Amino acid sequence: MTDASFFRKEIIPPSAPPPGLTGPWNWARTNLFPGPISSIQTVVFGALAIWLVVWAFPWFWYSNWTAPNLRTCRELIGDTGGGCFAFFTERWHQFLFGSTFPATERWRMVLSFVLMLVALAPLLYPMLPRRMTYFSIAFPFLVIWLIWGGTLWLPIMIALGFGLGWLAYRLARPLGNLGASIIAVVVPILWWYFLASEVADQLSQFIGLKLPVIQSRNLGGLAIAVIIGLSGILLSLPLGILLALGRQSNLFILHAVSVGFIEFIRGVPLITILIAAQSVLGYFLPPGTNFDIVLRVIILVTLFSAAYNAETIRGALAALPRGQYEAANSMGMDYWTSQRLIILPQAMKISIPGIVGNFIGLFKDTTLVSIIGIYDLVGLFGPLDASTDWKGIYWEFYFIIAVIFFIICFSMSRYSIWLERRLRTDIR
Amino acid sequence: MAESAALKKSSSPQAAQSTEVAVQMSGVNKWYGQFHVLRDINLSVARGERIVICGPSGSGKSTMIRCINALEEHQQGKIVVDGTELSSDLKNIDKIRSEVGMVFQHFNLFPHKTILENCTLAPIWVRKIPKKEAEATAMHFLEKVKIPEQANKYPGQLSGGQQQRVAIARSLCMKPRIMLFDEPTSALDPEMIKEVLDTMVELAKEGMTMLCVTHEMGFAQAVADRVIFMDQGQIIEQNTPKEFFNNPRNDRTKLFLSQILGH
Numbered sequence: 001m002t003d004a005s006f007f008r009k010e011i012i013p014p015s016a017p018p019p020g021l022t023g024p025w026n027w028a029r030t031n032l033f034p035g036p037i038s039s040i041q042t043v044v045f046g047a048l049a050i051w052l053v054v055w056a057f058p059w060f061w062y063s064n065w066t067a068p069n070l071r072t073c074r075e076l077i078g079d080t081g082g083g084c085f086a087f088f089t090e091r092w093h094q095f096l097f098g099s100t101f102p103a104t105e106r107w108r109m110v111l112s113f114v115l116m117l118v119a120l121a122p123l124l125y126p127m128l129p130r131r132m133t134y135f136s137i138a139f140p141f142l143v144i145w146l147i148w149g150g151t152l153w154l155p156i157m158i159a160l161g162f163g164l165g166w167l168a169y170r171l172a173r174p175l176g177n178l179g180a181s182i183i184a185v186v187v188p189i190l191w192w193y194f195l196a197s198e199v200a201d202q203l204s205q206f207i208g209l210k211l212p213v214i215q216s217r218n219l220g221g222l223a224i225a226v227i228i229g230l231s232g233i234l235l236s237l238p239l240g241i242l243l244a245l246g247r248q249s250n251l252f253i254l255h256a257v258s259v260g261f262i263e264f265i266r267g268v269p270l271i272t273i274l275i276a277a278q279s280v281l282g283y284f285l286p287p288g289t290n291f292d293i294v295l296r297v298i299i300l301v302t303l304f305s306a307a308y309n310a311e312t313i314r315g316a317l318a319a320l321p322r323g324q325y326e327a328a329n330s331m332g333m334d335y336w337t338s339q340r341l342i343i344l345p346q347a348m349k350i351s352i353p354g355i356v357g358n359f360i361g362l363f364k365d366t367t368l369v370s371i372i373g374i375y376d377l378v379g380l381f382g383p384l385d386a387s388t389d390w391k392g393i394y395w396e397f398y399f400i401i402a403v404i405f406f407i408i409c410f411s412m413s414r415y416s417i418w419l420e421r422r423l424r425t426d427i428r
Numbered sequence: 429m430a431e432s433a434a435l436k437k438s439s440s441p442q443a444a445q446s447t448e449v450a451v452q453m454s455g456v457n458k459w460y461g462q463f464h465v466l467r468d469i470n471l472s473v474a475r476g477e478r479i480v481i482c483g484p485s486g487s488g489k490s491t492m493i494r495c496i497n498a499l500e501e502h503q504q505g506k507i508v509v510d511g512t513e514l515s516s517d518l519k520n521i522d523k524i525r526s527e528v529g530m531v532f533q534h535f536n537l538f539p540h541k542t543i544l545e546n547c548t549l550a551p552i553w554v555r556k557i558p559k560k561e562a563e564a565t566a567m568h569f570l571e572k573v574k575i576p577e578q579a580n581k582y583p584g585q586l587s588g589g590q591q592q593r594v595a596i597a598r599s600l601c602m603k604p605r606i607m608l609f610d611e612p613t614s615a616l617d618p619e620m621i622k623e624v625l626d627t628m629v630e631l632a633k634e635g636m637t638m639l640c641v642t643h644e645m646g647f648a649q650a651v652a653d654r655v656i657f658m659d660q661g662q663i664i665e666q667n668t669p670k671e672f673f674n675n676p677r678n679d680r681t682k683l684f685l686s687q688i689l690g691h
Contacts, residue, residue: 327536331550332526425582
């Protein structure tokens with residue numbers, strides 16, 4: 001346009017893009033064969049991928065799932081290169097429930113697992129009816145009874161302690177917020193310590209509601225990984241939020257305690273804490289106290305993951321524009337109201353990828369408990385290798401463990417992507 | 429001033445009950461570390477009065493109005509808002525904040541909430557108003573800023589001008605007795621400034637007590653009862669808009685006006 005003066009008489013209407021800019025062929029051309037070097041790379045890596053599939057194929061195709069022991073298995077397979085997975089057919093229940101879990105009680109684990117899915121559903125999928133969360137709240141108490149057995153009255157009494165705490169808070173409200181909070185903490189602790197088990201005992205005399213007791217050392221396999229992993233995930237999230245807020249706090253003591261805790265946990269390997277939980281803690285606890293090993297591990301894994309979550313959430317809190325805090329404050333919202341309605345929902349959304357990453361790490365870290373004598377999935381290798389039938393199995397065993405963990409961790413990852421997409425509100 | 433008195437009478441009944449002074453700042457000083465940002469601020473704002481505050485950047489004008497709802501802390505002096513003196517007591521601060529609306533330069537809408545939710549959150553959780561009633565109020569004010577049809581969208585789907593009008597509606601839903609505007613049009617495209625200013629003019633006509641930090645001199649001339657010029661943390665000059673623009677007395681004011689009106 002050489003003319004300095006120009007004016008448009010009519011607006012150009014939008015039109016479709018010319019052919020060749022879209023479609024699968026175009027995709028292949030721009031992504032796989034854009035130039036000579038890229039084309040060579042595509043061919044080389046394509047060939048490598050095909051070779052890998054061809055190489056691994058017989059291991060699955062000629063695999064044996066039925067032989068009674070490794071020697072027969074190897075004979076049946078011959079030199080086809082197949083894998084020997086027959087141990088899994090024989091011992092699948094060990095992978096699920098642990099090697100010493102009583103066979104007659106397996107139904108309790110299966111039922112617990114199904115109930116777990118029902119309890120988790122409303123937490124994971126916001127479109128489900130909100131009333132389902134009542135079951136989610138009751139679920140932990142129910143599942144403790146289902147898994148460890150004993151009388152149902154005990155978990156009910158423990159749950160009652162929370163109710164008492166809430167009631168005490170409501171009644172002590174006139175004493176002021178701090179006083180009421182202290183009373184709300186003290187009352188349930190007294191209840192649990194002095195009365196709960198006594199009352200549960202008495203009640204179970206009338207109506208038993210009893211299941212055979214199962215010791216924690218008899219739990220194992222995938223079940224123990226899910227118990228520890230899920231408890232750790234559900235408990236470490238709120239604790240992580242509190243720690244992150246504590247670290248941001250202007251109150252010096254609160255800030256110092258949060259920073260100290262986070263930095264200590266992050267500076268120490270999980271395995272040392274686990275070993276400490278198994279042995280050292282015993283010296284410090286009063287003699288005669290029987291502090292369940294699984295409970296110890298859950299507490300430690302929770303503290304561990306909470307420290308990492310706290311740092312992820314702190315990053316998200318720092319990323320929020322100051323204006324969000326100011327807007328909430330300028331409308332008269334107090335600290336907790338603005339945190340709950342404005343700040344945390346946004347901060348949690350930002351930290352979803354990081355937190356889910358922490359959770360995946362936590363779940364995989366549950367395999368470390370095999371070192372302190374809990375027969376989780378990885379720990380099952382001990383009994384397997386010690387048996388005369390299956391001594392000598394390595395690849396197939398660890399392959400199955402890897403597949404189980406991959407399915408669970410990949411699901412978590414996909415869920416986090418789904419959730420992120422769902423929570424996006426900035427699409428124009 | 430006679431005009432503003434007339435407007436006052438026609439305004440909401442709330443405005444009539446309370447003291448005639450909406451905001452009183454006496455001897456207010458503030459420092460950021462060693463830096464003296466506010467120096468001996470004395471300002472009295474009558475109920476129903478519209479004040480425009482201007483001045484070069486860094487002159488402390490935003491800081492001053494942010495002291496009124498305690499987004500900034502002042503270290504010396506006394507600020508009385510709507511008959512209540514600002515203290516460091518959190519309850520007292522929250523109470524004052526719920527009576528004072530604020531509109532920010534960057535809107536600060538809550539991006540994870542719909543427009544309607546943005547407008548109802550504080551009434552529901554701070555004022556404890558039933559949800560239905562809060563929504564009705566919100567729709568009333570959204571209609572007033574002329575975007576009721578956007579109620580169920582998210583802030584990210586709206587233009588800047590629309591977002592700022594929502595921000596004004598959001599503040600109004602708290603039924604504030606004083607409105608603070610902190611450069612409400614500075615982040616907007618030229619084409620959107622007018623729609624926001626129109627909303628503000630409307631509000632001024634209804635007798636709302638307003639303190640606006642702005643460089644929209646047309647707006648100042650149209651609605652302000654008083655224009656305040658600040659520099660280096662001090663009030664340099666204040667006057668009626670007519671006197672202020674036609675007959676500035678301080679040299680710094682003259683320079684400032686020549687800079688912004690010069691082209």
